[in-house]
Amino acid sequence: MKGIWKYKDLMDLPTNLPPFSLGEGDTPLIQSKNIGPEMGMTNLYFKLETANPSGSYKDRFAAIAIAEILNKKSKICLATTSGNTGAALAAYSAAAGLPCKIAIVEGAPEGKLKQMRAYGAKLFMIKGFGISSEISERVFDKLAKLAVQYHTRIQVSAFKYCPIGMKGVQSISFELAEDMPEAKNIFVPAGGGGLALAVARGFHLWRQRFPGFEVPRVHCVQPEGNNTIAGNLRLGLDYAQPVTDAVTKISGLQVANVIDGNDTLKACRDTKGNGYLVTDKKVFECQRLLAEKEGIFAEPAGAVSLAGWLEAVRSGELKPEDKAVCIVTGNGFKDPPSIEDLINMNPVQYLEDEESMDAYFGVE
Amino acid sequence: MKGIWKYKDLMDLPTNLPPFSLGEGDTPLIQSKNIGPEMGMTNLYFKLETANPSGSYKDRFAAIAIAEILNKKSKICLATTSGNTGAALAAYSAAAGLPCKIAIVEGAPEGKLKQMRAYGAKLFMIKGFGISSEISERVFDKLAKLAVQYHTRIQVSAFKYCPIGMKGVQSISFELAEDMPEAKNIFVPAGGGGLALAVARGFHLWRQRFPGFEVPRVHCVQPEGNNTIAGNLRLGLDYAQPVTDAVTKISGLQVANVIDGNDTLKACRDTKGNGYLVTDKKVFECQRLLAEKEGIFAEPAGAVSLAGWLEAVRSGELKPEDKAVCIVTGNGFKDPPSIEDLINMNPVQYLEDEESMDAYFGVE
Numbered sequence A, B: 001m002k003g004i005w006k007y008k009d010l011m012d013l014p015t016n017l018p019p020f021s022l023g024e025g026d027t028p029l030i031q032s033k034n035i036g037p038e039m040g041m042t043n044l045y046f047k048l049e050t051a052n053p054s055g056s057y058k059d060r061f062a063a064i065a066i067a068e069i070l071n072k073k074s075k076i077c078l079a080t081t082s083g084n085t086g087a088a089l090a091a092y093s094a095a096a097g098l099p100c101k102i103a104i105v106e107g108a109p110e111g112k113l114k115q116m117r118a119y120g121a122k123l124f125m126i127k128g129f130g131i132s133s134e135i136s137e138r139v140f141d142k143l144a145k146l147a148v149q150y151h152t153r154i155q156v157s158a159f160k161y162c163p164i165g166m167k168g169v170q171s172i173s174f175e176l177a178e179d180m181p182e183a184k185n186i187f188v189p190a191g192g193g194g195l196a197l198a199v200a201r202g203f204h205l206w207r208q209r210f211p212g213f214e215v216p217r218v219h220c221v222q223p224e225g226n227n228t229i230a231g232n233l234r235l236g237l238d239y240a241q242p243v244t245d246a247v248t249k250i251s252g253l254q255v256a257n258v259i260d261g262n263d264t265l266k267a268c269r270d271t272k273g274n275g276y277l278v279t280d281k282k283v284f285e286c287q288r289l290l291a292e293k294e295g296i297f298a299e300p301a302g303a304v305s306l307a308g309w310l311e312a313v314r315s316g317e318l319k320p321e322d323k324a325v326c327i328v329t330g331n332g333f334k335d336p337p338s339i340e341d342l343i344n345m346n347p348v349q350y351l352e353d354e355e356s357m358d359a360y361f362g363v364e
Helices: A003-007 A058-071 A084-096 A110-118 A133-149 A163-179 A194-209 A230-235 A261-270 A280-294 A300-314 A336-343 A356-361 B003-007 B058-071 B084-096 B110-118 B133-149 B163-179 B194-209 B230-235 B261-270 B280-294 B300-314 B336-343 B356-361
Strands: A029-031 A044-048 A077-079 A100-104 A122-126 A185-189 A217-223 A275-278 A324-328 A349-351 B029-031 B044-048 B077-079 B100-104 B122-126 B185-189 B217-223 B275-278 B324-328 B349-351
Touching: A003 A058, A003 A163, A029 A163, A044 A163, A058 A077, A058 A084, A058 A163, A077 A084, A077 A133, A084 A100, A084 A110, A084 B280, A100 A110, A110 A122, A110 B336, A122 B356, A133 B356, A163 A194, A185 A194, A185 A300, A194 A217, A194 A261, A217 A230, A217 A261, A217 A300, A230 A261, A230 A275, A275 A300, A280 A300, A280 A336, A280 B084, A300 A324, A336 B110, A349 A356, A356 B122, A356 B133, B003 B058, B003 B163, B029 B163, B044 B163, B058 B077, B058 B084, B058 B163, B077 B084, B077 B133, B084 B100, B084 B110, B100 B110, B110 B122, B163 B194, B185 B194, B185 B300, B194 B217, B194 B261, B217 B230, B217 B261, B217 B300, B230 B261, B230 B275, B275 B300, B280 B300, B280 B336, B300 B324, B349 B356
Parallel strands: A044 A324, A077 A100, A100 A122, A122 B349, A185 A217, A185 A324, A217 A275, A349 B122, B044 B324, B077 B100, B100 B122, B185 B217, B185 B324, B217 B275
Antiparallel strands: A029 A044, B029 B044
């Protein structure tokens, strides 16, 4: 068996859960070819979650979540996401023959919705949802009632709401532990914190199974404009905190509420992981570095881990010999506007004739 | 070692070629969940080349091609493609620290160029290139001269021009032979025919190494509007033929010249493979089927193999028990306009309030 299901026992899933797969997991782990070496750091690696079937690590969640729905014989997949979770659920629902209905906040960017619609998911946008807190609450209540009627749950990629599905995400750690047990620093982007929590828990599960394994430090990296976990982790506090307004522009990491935050903070600290805060500007720069220096096409959220690694190097908290892995969470095609920004400075050059090619190539 | 480089010996590469990798290969092979079963065909599988680092099987070519450039200590990657080969070469060049310069035909669609530009490749469009045959010839001559000056070759994903790089594509067959040696029908999309030729050659190399292995039938599928190989293969003729004008709208498969065609036809016939011609309409329908019935997000060219499989079933040439694999060559994000067509029929529904949700869900 390939992919995440070979770890079925380790993930601690309901024993009767039938494997359901679109080829998620077994993602590449590749060594930095330029960014690390240029800084004298030869031990930087990237875990390319971009290579999952729908283009992000959320496929590890969706595979288990949809398997659970099938197992419970529910007849629908219900969700409220306009991001990568929605695309993943839409893909796996399509393959499972389940209708997938997704409540979208008013004003959600069209680009993010296209992949879900391509898989045939039914999207509905409710006036005021995500804008008025009163309306949002009423919509959630209504969704909760519909979920009960359909004998299902609302799919959210957080342990707080969907602990079974999130167990699938732990498989990232199992793969890292197998492929590179000597990597001692894992940099993980965080919005609500579910990914970092799953990664930390995954390593603990691996150590339970293989007692000689040394759990690496799981570092939580957040944009400054959504500092719910990373700042307090760094300060030694033992709780996460909501922000009034998630002002970061990094799509997918705007999660103002705590959700899994307290557990994430504790789990990262248990691994001796630290918190890193990075500016949006640095994240967009890292997206460009990944593309131009490593050939890795990532969405901005996927470049957050590298921004955290750079900060750890700058501050001296990471030594040149320290082996580190940055998790690149999602594919560049997920966020077309960010690609426009990326390529603005690299236009197509128009040449009048083939003779102009010498000058263009700088040939004497 | 993971990916294509574990087959280095089998690929018959120059022995001193240093592995260069972005995590290409090891792509998922998944069973059809709906399309096959709904037709009583339970043995349909998909090989998801969409999961490669830049989103297409061309990464298997680029990894070897760039390794060869590095090995020869050339200082540049030169190419003339506006499609997936360009994106793959741009990615691997970026990682290799090589400038990548790509001559683009006049009028090439902007969307196709974005991924190359994101990786930092330098694109230049020459007036009349690809439109006037006279200008095109002059541009090619000029490029050939530049290639000599730079001690390199112009990168084209065809055995005729780049036999070393194309050997990397043979790894698809090695993976299939390992994962599912009992699959006896492989459906392969063809433009110039390089992919089908690589797949057929790969299986023959596998049989040389493992004499008990039975080479599967490699079927060549082409859009009717680019019938250079498939029609003659079916007719029993022993040559490919150019078309005056490749009128198919399937991006990436518009290759009017023969290029590898004669070798492709012969290699497919040696495997007892057949030729299948499919309409563009059927291909776009298959793109939709893959998304909505299988959760597979493919570009139109990636759905051509399924269109061929459907034709083989319809004609009775494939029996229900015959195990078949369709190679899904590229990711849906490669061709944004085709996604627009796909989702036009599935708009976002706007609801006035949460009470409207009952009616929307069809709850009494």
